[in-house]
Amino acid sequence: MPSITELDVNGITQRVNASSERSLLSVLRDDLDLTGTKYGCGEGQCGACTVLLDGEPVRSCITPVSKAAGKRITTIEGLEQEGSLDPLQEAFLEVGAFQCGYCTPGMIMSGTSLLRRNPKPTAAEIAHAMQGNICRCGTYPRIVAAVRMAAQRRPS
Amino acid sequence: MNADLTRRDFFSALGCGVVILCAAESADAQESGRRSRNDARPQSISAWLHIGDDGTVTACTGKAEVGQNIRTSLAQAVAEELRVPLASIKLLMADTDLTPYDMGTFGSRTTPTMAPEIRKAAAAAREALVDIAASKWTVDRKTVRVADGKVSAAGHFAGFGELMRGQQLVQIIDPQVALTPAADWKIAGQSVPKVDGRDFVTGKHQYTHDLKRPRMLYGKVLRPPAFEAKLVSFDDAAAKQMPGVTTVRQGDFVAVAAPDSESAQRAVEALKAEWKTETQPSEGELFAYFKANARPGEDRQSGGSIDQGMAQAHQKLSQSYTVAYIAHVPLETRVAVAEWSRENKLTVWTGTQRPFGVRADLATEFGIHEENVRVIVSDTGSAYGGKHTSEYAIEAARLAKAAGQPVKVSWTRQEEFTWAYLRPAGVIEIASGVRQDGVITAWDFHNYNSGPSGMQITYDIPNRRIVFHPSKSPLRQGSYRGLAATANHFARETHIDELAHALNIDPLEFRLKNLKDERQRAVLVAAANRFGWGKQKAAAGHGYGISMGFEKGGYVATCAEVSVEGGRPKIVRVVEAFECGAVVNPDHLSNQIEGAIVMAIGGALFEQVHFENGKILNPMLSRYRVPRFGDVPVIETVLVDRKDLPSAGAGETPIVGLAPAVGNAMFQATGIRQRSLPFSS
Numbered sequence: 001m002p003s004i005t006e007l008d009v010n011g012i013t014q015r016v017n018a019s020s021e022r023s024l025l026s027v028l029r030d031d032l033d034l035t036g037t038k039y040g041c042g043e044g045q046c047g048a049c050t051v052l053l054d055g056e057p058v059r060s061c062i063t064p065v066s067k068a069a070g071k072r073i074t075t076i077e078g079l080e081q082e083g084s085l086d087p088l089q090e091a092f093l094e095v096g097a098f099q100c101g102y103c104t105p106g107m108i109m110s111g112t113s114l115l116r117r118n119p120k121p122t123a124a125e126i127a128h129a130m131q132g133n134i135c136r137c138g139t140y141p142r143i144v145a146a147v148r149m150a151a152q153r154r155p156s
Numbered sequence: 157m158n159a160d161l162t163r164r165d166f167f168s169a170l171g172c173g174v175v176i177l178c179a180a181e182s183a184d185a186q187e188s189g190r191r192s193r194n195d196a197r198p199q200s201i202s203a204w205l206h207i208g209d210d211g212t213v214t215a216c217t218g219k220a221e222v223g224q225n226i227r228t229s230l231a232q233a234v235a236e237e238l239r240v241p242l243a244s245i246k247l248l249m250a251d252t253d254l255t256p257y258d259m260g261t262f263g264s265r266t267t268p269t270m271a272p273e274i275r276k277a278a279a280a281a282r283e284a285l286v287d288i289a290a291s292k293w294t295v296d297r298k299t300v301r302v303a304d305g306k307v308s309a310a311g312h313f314a315g316f317g318e319l320m321r322g323q324q325l326v327q328i329i330d331p332q333v334a335l336t337p338a339a340d341w342k343i344a345g346q347s348v349p350k351v352d353g354r355d356f357v358t359g360k361h362q363y364t365h366d367l368k369r370p371r372m373l374y375g376k377v378l379r380p381p382a383f384e385a386k387l388v389s390f391d392d393a394a395a396k397q398m399p400g401v402t403t404v405r406q407g408d409f410v411a412v413a414a415p416d417s418e419s420a421q422r423a424v425e426a427l428k429a430e431w432k433t434e435t436q437p438s439e440g441e442l443f444a445y446f447k448a449n450a451r452p453g454e455d456r457q458s459g460g461s462i463d464q465g466m467a468q469a470h471q472k473l474s475q476s477y478t479v480a481y482i483a484h485v486p487l488e489t490r491v492a493v494a495e496w497s498r499e500n501k502l503t504v505w506t507g508t509q510r511p512f513g514v515r516a517d518l519a520t521e522f523g524i525h526e527e528n529v530r531v532i533v534s535d536t537g538s539a540y541g542g543k544h545t546s547e548y549a550i551e552a553a554r555l556a557k558a559a560g561q562p563v564k565v566s567w568t569r570q571e572e573f574t575w576a577y578l579r580p581a582g583v584i585e586i587a588s589g590v591r592q593d594g595v596i597t598a599w600d601f602h603n604y605n606s607g608p609s610g611m612q613i614t615y616d617i618p619n620r621r622i623v624f625h626p627s628k629s630p631l632r633q634g635s636y637r638g639l640a641a642t643a644n645h646f647a648r649e650t651h652i653d654e655l656a657h658a659l660n661i662d663p664l665e666f667r668l669k670n671l672k673d674e675r676q677r678a679v680l681v682a683a684a685n686r687f688g689w690g691k692q693k694a695a696a697g698h699g700y701g702i703s704m705g706f707e708k709g710g711y712v713a714t715c716a717e718v719s720v721e722g723g724r725p726k727i728v729r730v731v732e733a734f735e736c737g738a739v740v741n742p743d744h745l746s747n748q749i750e751g752a753i754v755m756a757i758g759g760a761l762f763e764q765v766h767f768e769n770g771k772i773l774n775p776m777l778s779r780y781r782v783p784r785f786g787d788v789p790v791i792e793t794v795l796v797d798r799k800d801l802p803s804a805g806a807g808e809t810p811i812v813g814l815a816p817a818v819g820n821a822m823f824q825a826t827g828i829r830q831r832s833l834p835f836s837s
Contacts, residue, residue, distance in 0.1 A: 022418055030416060035366035036359015038537075040487050041569040045777035048487055076359035089357040096349055096743055099751055100223025101356030102487040102537030108357060127785035134777070136487050136538055137223050138754025139747065140788045 004069045009034065010078030020066035024058075025049045027065045028075060036076035036105045040134070047133030050106040051075050057113040059132075076105035079112065087153050088112055091146040099137035107133050111147045120151050166206065166326065169254060173208040173320040174284050177201050177328045178277040201256045203270065205234065205277040207285070211305070211317030213238060213245050215274055218258025219266050220250040220509055221535040222543070224807040225744045226266045228351045229344075232740060233271045236336055236344040237278035240305040240316070242351065250511045250533035252526075260510035262541060262635060264708040264805025267740060271803065272335070279336075280329035288319050338738035338799040345799075347743035352535075364491045364507045364534050369562040372493065373402070373413040375555040376420040377565065379575060380408070382433045382770030383632070391428040398423050402559040413555040413563045436770040437630040443478055443583045446605040446627040453602065453623035457612045462587075465598025465619025469589025471658055472598075476585050477647035479606055479833040480764040481578040481631055485782055488537020489572045494552035495562035501528045502556075506549045507536035517546035518553055540755070541635040542576060573775035578765055579636035580629060582606020584647035594661045594669045603644060605629060610641025610707040610812060613648065614676040615667075631767060637752070638808040641707040642759060642815060646833055649703035649816030654829065663702050663820065664689050673706075675735055675798075680704045680713040682794045683733035687715035694824060697721060698728065701820030703813045709804025710736040711796075714753075714813030716789075718821035725761060725822050725835060727789040732813060735796035736804040742795055749793045749810040756814035757783045762836045 002020045006013055009032065018027045028034045028051070037060055040048030044059035051060045052074040053067070060068075079086040088111050091097070098104045107130070114121060114129040121129065126147045127140075135143065166175050178201060206214045215234045221227040231245040238245075248254055250261075258270075282302050290297035293312045300309045307314050338345060355361035380387070390410060392403040400415040401423045410429060414420035437445050466472060492506035502522065508514050511531040519526045536543065548565055556563040567575070582605040589598035599620040603611060608624035656666035664684050671677055684690070684702065694700050697719050704713040712735075717728040734749050762781045766773040774780045819830035 019418075026417060029366075030368075033368065034359075035362065038363075038488070039365065039566070040489075041777045043569070043776055043778055046487065046569075080358055085354070085357065092357045093349060093353045096353075096747060098223075098350070098353075098356055099225065099747060100487070100536065100538035101353075101361060102223075102363065104356050105359045127788070130785050132784075134487065134782055134784060136485055136540075136755070136782060138751035138783065138788075140754060140783075140785050141750060141791055142747065144785070 004065050007065070007068060007073060008071065009073045010075060018065050020064060022065050023061055024051065024063040024065045024068045025060035028060060034075050034077055038102055038105060040103070040106070045132070047110055048103055048106040050109040050133065052109060052113055055113065055116060057110050076108060079108065086112065088115065088147065088150040091149040091153070095142050095146040095149060097139055097142035097146040099139055103133060103135045107135065107143055111143070111150070114147065115151055115154065119154055121147065123148065167324055170206045170214060171208045171210070172322060172324055173206055174281060174323055174325045174327065176205045176277045176281045176284065177326065178203045178273045178331070202273040203256055203277050205274070205281050207281055207316050207320055209317055209320040209323065211244070211315050211320070213240060213316070214248055215245060215277070216248045216255045217270055217274060218250060218255045218512060219270050220261045220511060220533045222261065222509065222539040224266070224748065225350055225741070227535065228348060228744060229267065229740045230271060230274055231351050232344045232346070232348060233275040234278040236341055237275050238282050239302045242343055242348055244305055251530070252511050252515045253530045257512050260513055260544065262509055262544065264710070264808045267803050267805045268709055271740070275335055276329060276331065276333050279333045280327065283333070284325070284327055285316065285319060288323065289314065292319065344740055345738070347741055362534060363488050363537050364493065364505050365488055365537070365566055367493050367505050367534070367564070369493060369495055372562040372564055373415060373555070373559055374417040374420040375411055375413045375552055375563045375565040376424040377551055378410040378424050378427050378429060379571065380431050383436065384770060385431040385433045388430040388432050394426040394428070395423040398426065402555065403427070404554055404558045406554060409554070411551060411555055413559045433770060438768040439766055442581060442630065445630065446583050449628040450604050450625040451627065453625040454608065456608055456622045456624060458621045458623070460619035462598050462600050462619055462621050466589045468591065468597040470592040472587070472589045473651070473654060473658060474585070474587040475651055475654065475831060476583060477650060477831045478584070479582050479643040479646065480837060481581045481633070482636070482759050482763045483573055483578055483765055483780065484540045484542030484576070484636060485572070485780070486538040486540060486542055489567040489569060490543065490548040490576060491564065491566040492549040492552040493562060493564045494549065494556040496556055500524065501530070502553055503530045503532065504549045504553060505532045505534065507539070507543055508533055508549070509539050509543045513544070514546045514549050518549060521550050522553065522557070540637040541639070544635055545577065569777060570775045573765070573780065574772045577632040577634035580606045580633040580640065582640065582643050584643060586647060586651045588651060588655060590655050590659060592659070594659055594666055596655065596670050601648070603640065606643040607640025609639035610644040610705060612706070614673040614706045615670045616672045617670065631765070637755065638707065638811045641705070641809065641812045642756070643833070645703065645705045645812040646815040646819070649705065650819055650831060653701070653816070653820040653823065657823070662690060667704060675711045676704060676706060679711045679733040679735050679796055682796055683713035683715050683731050686733065686792060686794050687731040689715060697825060699821040699824030699826070701817040701822070701824060703816035703820065705812050707809045707812060710734060710806060710809035712809050712813045714817040716814065716817035716821045718818055718825055720822055720825045725818065727757060727787070727818055729790040730814065730817070731792045731794065732810060733794035733796055734806065734810050735798060736806045737801035738799045738803045739795055739797040740803050745795055745806050746793045748806050750791050752808070752810035753791055753814050754783050754788055756811045757787055759833060760815035760818050760835060762834050764834050764837055
């Protein structure tokens with residue numbers, strides 16, 4: 001079967017040897033040890049596995065790795081720049097927008113993509129855009145607050 | 157427990173310094189006191205604390221962090237008593253080789269029982285530092301001060317590490333050691349952020365799911381087509397042909413291990429198995445089944461005479477309430493990594509609320525001593541009462557033993573919905589009597605199957621019978637956040653609302669009329685005031701509802717505004733007041749209350765496990781709806797901080813008030829009474 005040999009992850013070209021129908025999630029986690037991206041449901045329903053492909057959010061658990069080849073893949077590990085957190089990561093910390101933290105990487109990736117599309121979203125727009133991400137601990141109001149805080153701090 | 161872990165182990169694991177052991181049981185008080193011990197520790201130690209010769213403070217507890225933020229709250233307790241900055245505390249948790257025995261992280265017990273123990277260890281450590289300093293500097297210990305991580309006396313000044321250098325001291329503390337009263341707390345009682353929060357927003361935190369061991373294989377279990385199925389025939393020839401695949405059959409357990417998860421999936425699909433299944437009860441007959449199979453009840457909090465109470469009543473009401481099976485849906489599914497050493501010692505990394513229970517189960521399963529089993533729990537992707545059992549650890553360990561290599565077994569979401577256990581379903585029947593003036597005279601309450609938690613009443617009703625009737629459950633059931641307190645509060649607070657409406661008395665006034673408990677009254681009034689209860693009429697299609705309760709040391713009251721359009725409820729606003737004694741971390745307490753309210757929305761409005769003849773019909777998130785962003789109302793929490801009372805746990809009880817408050821609000825909006833959870837059923 002055809003295999004994928006190269007992936008652009010967080011600005012680095014990674015050598016892999018993955019059959020093309022494997023999930024992007026499995027290649028990121030098992031082959032590249034990028035375990036910040038989580039398995040939650042395997043059916044694209046919970047958003048824990050969200051990564052960006054050329055800036056667009058995808059559910060990596062149902063995305064074949066072949067779809068990611070040749071695109072810029074951004075995972076939670078790629079947001080921190082030279083030791084500085086992304087403003088949305090900072091906002092999550094400041095608001096305390098998590099409990100167990102398992103959904104947090106997917107939430108931050110979905111939020112990052114939303115803020116790129118819509119730099120000043122309303123609370124309703126945030127809720128709508130992130131409807132596909134589940135936080136079972138129920139920290140949704142805090143996540144909305146964190147996204148809004150990050151939006152306010154972005155240079156407009 | 158780790159009675160074999162000797163003083164030498166402490167210092168080899170943690171380095172030189174002082175170890176403070178906290179004896180959990182009063183029997184140990186006889187041998188407590190300020191003395192060093194050279195041999196094994198006493199049998200009952202609840203917590204210990206080590207101050208290293210580099211000044212590092214390590215507090216150890218067998219409790220597990222599953223998102224309730226006890227890593228932070230316990231560190232606050234230690235920092236408070238040791239007078240050191242929070243950042244200098246390291247908490248070592250839930251590792252059966254390195255932490256004291258603990259029954260498990262459940263029942264909201266960490267704050268009321270573990271925190272005082274670990275706090276005592278810290279207070280004793282502080283006093284030990286004073287002793288060491290007094291003797292080293294030959295000064296009166298009364299002149300020695302401990303503040304900001306430093307020890308000082310006239311002309312002397314030292315950090316903890318400096319004082320510890322060369323020390324190898326083990327002390328068992330006096331359980332009566334004086335603790336700092338809540339009114340004087342400086343670090344505890346504050347909204348400090350999650351101690352290791354940065355690791356969660358960067359994806360660095362390593363959950364069990366993220367663990368990889370050298371040569372690790374991926375395991376996969378062949379699940380039967382229905383519950384209680386028996387394996388009739390089995391052929392693993394094709395699977396065994398696959399490179400690197402190991403297969404295991406042990407009774408009805410069949411599983412494979414392979415070098416990667418895709419190969420494991422292919423191998424398990426290549427297994428040929430025939431199963432024999434039995435006819436089993438289905439959803440439609442569930443509640444009749446519970447009644448038919450009920451065993452003699454356990455009486456809880458009965459008193460007076462129901463007959464007399466009913467004779468005094470002007471109105472009587474009998475109603476039945478039901479709750480469905482629901483699933484925990486922890487976002488990190490059940491997972492374990494097992495590894496056997498050449499010496500036949502087993503190490504299992506797993507997400508569990510009962511590390512020592514899992515250790516015992518593994519020892520039994522493999523016929524080895526508990527000392528040869530180590531269970532390590534990484535801070536886990538939530539549990540909600542769902543991670544008490546050992547089956548996934550055993551699955552991984554069986555495969556690892558057969559393969560001779562470490563094996564990870566991570567359950568899929570579908571396995572999680574099907575092979576874990578559920579919150580019990582149940583039937584609750586209430587018969588009550590009330591006088592025309594609003595005084596409740598009789599309360600006859602019977603819970604079938606769902607459980608006894610939270611059945612007790614804070615209402616002042618002299619004639620009462622409160623009974624739990626265990627029954628047979630067609631589906632596997634177990635603990636869940638708040639246990640049956642959600643079901644029992646739903647039934648009771650709905651019934652109370654029905655009585656208030658029957659008498660045409662305001663539901664708040666009706667409750668207060670039957671309530672003497674001051675703490676319960678205080679939270680009820682606090683919630684009602686913040687909500688603006690009685691201040692204005694609900695808009696057309698909207699309704700207001702109220703509920704209250706008490707469980708696990710916490711008092712709760714909830715007010716909800718709901719709109720109903722085309723029969724579909726939308727929760728608009730929720731106000732919840734909660735009192736659990738002295739508040740340890742206000743922001744984290746609010747977070748728990750908000751989270752519990754959100755989780756409760758699922759069980760109230762739409763969560764339900766459907767099943768038929770031994771099969772779960774909706775074992776996936778696309779068919780089992782959990783609360784999402786769009787379901788969340790405006791949530792306001794009111795913390796009633798009682799610094800004069802011991803702190804109680806708060807992870808569970810805030811979940812119980814939402815369903816009855818919302819159901820009562822729906823009744824006000826529509827005139828239709830909700831007596832079954834979820835309301836969409």
